[in-house]
Amino acid sequence: MSLPPQLSNPTVHMRDPQRVKEILQSMQKAGSNTIQVISDFDMTLTRFAYNGKRCPTCHNILDNSKLITEECKEKLKDLLNTYYPIEIDCARSIEEKLPLMVEWWTKAHELLVQQKIKKDLLAMVVRESDAMLRDGYQLFFDHLHKHSIPLLIFSAGIGDILEEVIRQAGVFHPNVKVFSNYMDFDETGVLKAFKGELIHIYNKREGALLNTGHFQELRTRPNVLLLGDSLGDLTMADGVQDMENILKIGFLNDKVEERKQSYLNSYDIVLMKDETMDVPNAILLYLT
Ligand code: C5P
Numbered sequence: 001m002s003l004p005p006q007l008s009n010p011t012v013h014m015r016d017p018q019r020v021k022e023i024l025q026s027m028q029k030a031g032s033n034t035i036q037v038i039s040d041f042d043m044t045l046t047r048f049a050y051n052g053k054r055c056p057t058c059h060n061i062l063d064n065s066k067l068i069t070e071e072c073k074e075k076l077k078d079l080l081n082t083y084y085p086i087e088i089d090c091a092r093s094i095e096e097k098l099p100l101m102v103e104w105w106t107k108a109h110e111l112l113v114q115q116k117i118k119k120d121l122l123a124m125v126v127r128e129s130d131a132m133l134r135d136g137y138q139l140f141f142d143h144l145h146k147h148s149i150p151l152l153i154f155s156a157g158i159g160d161i162l163e164e165v166i167r168q169a170g171v172f173h174p175n176v177k178v179f180s181n182y183m184d185f186d187e188t189g190v191l192k193a194f195k196g197e198l199i200h201i202y203n204k205r206e207g208a209l210l211n212t213g214h215f216q217e218l219r220t221r222p223n224v225l226l227l228g229d230s231l232g233d234l235t236m237a238d239g240v241q242d243m244e245n246i247l248k249i250g251f252l253n254d255k256v257e258e259r260k261q262s263y264l265n266s267y268d269i270v271l272m273k274d275e276t277m278d279v280p281n282a283i284l285l286y287l288t
């Protein structure tokens, strides 16, 4: 079968197209029952912008909701304006950014906990939000489900919110597993903390290694399709056992010219300002 024509879309950039071709051919030969998909959530499965307006992350869905007081909203917005530019600053190394990202997540979670958020209002918050999955998400989720290919969504966002987004979109199928930051509620259903080890954008490797059981279960699937939008997402597959092939697809949404080279150096396929799942979907159709 010839390679998907979508790889010639104007949004597609590759450092080494020949290598991409070889990986795809090898994965196709191995068969769909040897494949697993590992994907980031915010700005990978969800849209970055719609009609020129930024779309929300899991955190933003809560930050912008009526569960948060105006005063707290201001503080969360200040944090975003301080730390997001650092997240996407290509002049700073990951080592330099890491402690600052921990600071961002920690401060934001502290503020959220102070808001006494009620568990039973989260579905409403998501329903009323501007959350948007990328165009073509339905085919992506449904196709993986139909072919019984496991999808791990590995997110530094908020698990409770993320699950609600995909549940309301009708795509939280049984082949989907989520690693994320989950809220911990008290006996009256009020947020009291976040559970377990914090996942931020630069410790996904550690998060993967804490979940060896999951990857052990999937050890008959050594071929990995990885989807991300941050350079931190590249380590999401570090727990995969006996990996044979990995194809890394990166969405480059913001500061695209400045960051293009570093994305090309680390992702096999870079999708520049592409708000759709067209290329991942074409690859899935090719592989199955
Ligand atoms: O799902 P993913 O791993 O992409 O989630 C992380 C994203 O959440 C980051 O890219 C960051 O910009 C965003 N974030 C946020 N508010 C916070 C912390 C992170 O919007 N307080």
Ligand code: MG
Pocket: 040, 041, 042, 043, 044, 228, 229, 230
């Ligand atoms: Mg992301």
